Amino acid sequence: MRRLVLLGGGHAHVHVLKTMGDALDPTVSVTLVTPVARQVYSGMLPGWVAGHYALDDCAIDLLALAARARARVVQSSASLVSPSMREVICANGEVLGYDVLSIDVGSQPAVGDAKGVAEHAIAVRPLERFVQGWEGVLARARDGGLNAVSIVGGGAAGLELAFAMDHRFRAEAGDAAPHVRVLTDARSVVPEYPAAARGRLLREARRRNVGTHPGCAVTEVGPGHLRLRDAIEFSTDATFWVTGAAAPPLLRDSGFATDPRGFLDVNDFMQSVSHPEVFGAGDCATNAANPRPKAGVFAVRAGPPLVANLLAALKGGPLATFIPSPRFLALVSCGGRRAVGIYGAASFEGGWAWRWKDRIDRGFVARYSAAALAGGR
Ligand SMILES: Cc1cc2nc3c(=O)[nH]c(=O)nc-3n(C[C@H](O)[C@H](O)[C@H](O)COP(=O)(O)OP(=O)(O)OC[C@H]3O[C@@H](n4cnc5c(N)ncnc54)[C@H](O)[C@@H]3O)c2cc1C
CATH class of the missing domain: 3.50.50.60 (FAD/NAD(P)-binding domain)
Structure with missing residues (x-):
C-alpha cells in the first residue's frame, strides 16, 4: 500500500x-x-x-x-x-x-513588524476565526456601539471586504452604521490592477463613503487605535488585518x-x-x-x-x-449585488458582473x- x-x-x-x-x-x-x-x-x-x-x-x-x-x-x-x-x-x-x-x-496575512496584531486585530486567516470575529463586530454594530472600523490591506480582498462590511452595516444599523476605512502602505489601493479598474473601485469607495488611505504603514494596533509609521493615529473600534500573502x-x-x-x-x-x-x-x-x-x-x-x-x-x-x-478573470464584489470585473487591461462593472461571479x-x-x-x- x-x-x-x-x-x-x-x-x-x-x-x-x-x-x-x-x-x-x-x-x-x-x-x-x-x-x-x-x-x-x-x-x-x-x-x-x-x-x-x-x-x-x-x-x-x-x-x-x-x-x-x-x-x-x-x-x-x-x-x-x-x-x-x-x-x-x-x-x-x-x-x-x-x-x-x-x-x-x-x-497567512503578512504582519511584518507591526505590533499588537494578534491581540487587537481580526486577521482574515484562518477564515474560521475571521468568521467569529466578524460576527462579534456585527453584533456590536447592531447595538450602535461602533464609530469606525478599519481594514489594513488595500488589495482586492481588503476592498471587497470593506464594501461588504459597509453594505451590511447600513442594512442592519442604518444611520448608526460605523465608518469603514481601508489603509494600505502601498501608493494606492489595488496597485496591481490597471488604472481604469482601480478608478472604478475608487469611485465605488467614494459612493459608499468608504475611506481609502494609501501610503499608511500601520506599525501598531491597539484596543482602540492604529498607529502609523509617521506617528499619526486613527481611532478605531475594530480592526481587520487583510494584508498580502505571507x-x-x-x-x-x-x-x-x-x-x-x-x-x-x-x-x-x-x-x-x-x-x-x-x-x-x-x-x-x-x-x-x-x-x-x-x-x-x-x-x-x-x-x-x-x-x-x-x-x-x-x-x-x-x-x-x-x-x-x-491571464485570469477577477470579479470584485461591491457590497451590493454589483461587481467590478478585470481581465488583463479590460475592466467592466454592473449587476450582471455580480451575477456572473455568483454563478461561478x-x-x-x-x-x-x-x-x-x-x-x-
Ligand atoms: C476575502 C477574500 C476573498 C478572496 N477572493 C478571491 C477571488 O475572488 N478570487 C481569487 O482568485 N482569489 C481570491 N482570494 C484569494 C484566495 O483566497 C487564495 O488565493 C486561496 O484561498 C488560496 O487557496 P489555497 O488552496 O492555496 O489555500 P486555502 O484556501 O487557504 O486553504 C488552505 C487550507 O489549509 C489549511 N491549513 C492551513 N495550515 C495548515 C496546516 N499547518 N496543516 C494542515 N492544514 C492547514 C487551512 O485550514 C485551509 O483549510 C480571496 C481571499 C480573501 C481573503
Missing part, C-alpha cells in the same frame, strides 16, 4: 479528494490533515459578510469528501515535516509516514527549498525542487520559473494536474506540467456538494 498524505483542505486538495473518491484505488491509502472540518470558500466570504449568503452556502464539507475517498482524517494542523524520515508531525502529536506528500495549506513558517522550518519569502519552491510539475516526493499547490507554493499571483483561481486550476501527478508519483508514471495562463462561485462549491458527490458515483 502506498501512502499519500494531504496537508490542508485547500482548493486543489478538494479536487484531489473528489477525484480519489470518483475512482477508489485500493493500492493507495490517503490521509488528510486539516484543522477544519469544512473549507469556507474565500471567494464567497465577502458575500457572506454582506448578507447575501448563509455560511453553509460557502462551505465545502471536507469530512464528507474524505469519507467518500476512504481517506483517513487527522483533524489537526501539520506542525513540521521531516523530509528525511518522510514523516509529518501534527499539532495533536500524531506522526504520519508518507510515500508522497502534497501540501495545499494556503498562506508563507506559513512550516515550509521553511521543515527544511524544504523555499523562495526568498518562504513559499515552497516547486517546478513545473508542482514538485518540490529539493524533495521530489513532495508536491505543493495553491498559495503555499511558488514556481520561480513561472510565478503567478497568490489567487484562488490558480489553486483551483492546479487541482486536476495535481491529482494526476500525485497518482503518477505513487504508481510510477510520467508527470504532467502545470503552467497556467497568467456557487458552481465551484456545488461541484463538491453532497448532491454532486452522490451523483458522481
Whole structure:
C-alpha cells in the first residue's frame, strides 16, 4: 500500500479528494490533515459578510469528501515535516509516514513588524476565526456601539471586504452604521490592477463613503487605535488585518527549498525542487520559473494536474506540467449585488458582473456538494 498524505483542505486538495473518491484505488491509502472540518470558500466570504449568503452556502464539507475517498482524517494542523524520515508531525502529536506528500495549506496575512496584531486585530486567516470575529463586530454594530472600523490591506480582498462590511452595516444599523476605512502602505489601493479598474473601485469607495488611505504603514494596533509609521493615529473600534500573502513558517522550518519569502519552491510539475516526493499547490507554493499571483483561481486550476501527478508519483508514471495562463478573470464584489470585473487591461462593472461571479462561485462549491458527490458515483 502506498501512502499519500494531504496537508490542508485547500482548493486543489478538494479536487484531489473528489477525484480519489470518483475512482477508489485500493493500492493507495490517503490521509488528510486539516484543522477544519469544512473549507469556507474565500471567494464567497465577502458575500457572506454582506448578507447575501448563509455560511453553509460557502462551505465545502471536507469530512464528507474524505469519507467518500476512504481517506483517513487527522483533524489537526501539520506542525513540521521531516523530509528525511518522510514523516509529518501534527499539532495533536500524531506522526504520519508518507510515500508522497502534497501540501495545499494556503498562506497567512503578512504582519511584518507591526505590533499588537494578534491581540487587537481580526486577521482574515484562518477564515474560521475571521468568521467569529466578524460576527462579534456585527453584533456590536447592531447595538450602535461602533464609530469606525478599519481594514489594513488595500488589495482586492481588503476592498471587497470593506464594501461588504459597509453594505451590511447600513442594512442592519442604518444611520448608526460605523465608518469603514481601508489603509494600505502601498501608493494606492489595488496597485496591481490597471488604472481604469482601480478608478472604478475608487469611485465605488467614494459612493459608499468608504475611506481609502494609501501610503499608511500601520506599525501598531491597539484596543482602540492604529498607529502609523509617521506617528499619526486613527481611532478605531475594530480592526481587520487583510494584508498580502505571507508563507506559513512550516515550509521553511521543515527544511524544504523555499523562495526568498518562504513559499515552497516547486517546478513545473508542482514538485518540490529539493524533495521530489513532495508536491505543493495553491498559495503555499511558488514556481520561480513561472510565478503567478497568490489567487484562488490558480489553486483551483492546479487541482486536476495535481491529482494526476500525485497518482503518477505513487504508481510510477510520467508527470504532467502545470503552467497556467497568467491571464485570469477577477470579479470584485461591491457590497451590493454589483461587481467590478478585470481581465488583463479590460475592466467592466454592473449587476450582471455580480451575477456572473455568483454563478461561478456557487458552481465551484456545488461541484463538491453532497448532491454532486452522490451523483458522481
Ligand atoms: C476575502 C477574500 C476573498 C478572496 N477572493 C478571491 C477571488 O475572488 N478570487 C481569487 O482568485 N482569489 C481570491 N482570494 C484569494 C484566495 O483566497 C487564495 O488565493 C486561496 O484561498 C488560496 O487557496 P489555497 O488552496 O492555496 O489555500 P486555502 O484556501 O487557504 O486553504 C488552505 C487550507 O489549509 C489549511 N491549513 C492551513 N495550515 C495548515 C496546516 N499547518 N496543516 C494542515 N492544514 C492547514 C487551512 O485550514 C485551509 O483549510 C480571496 C481571499 C480573501 C481573503
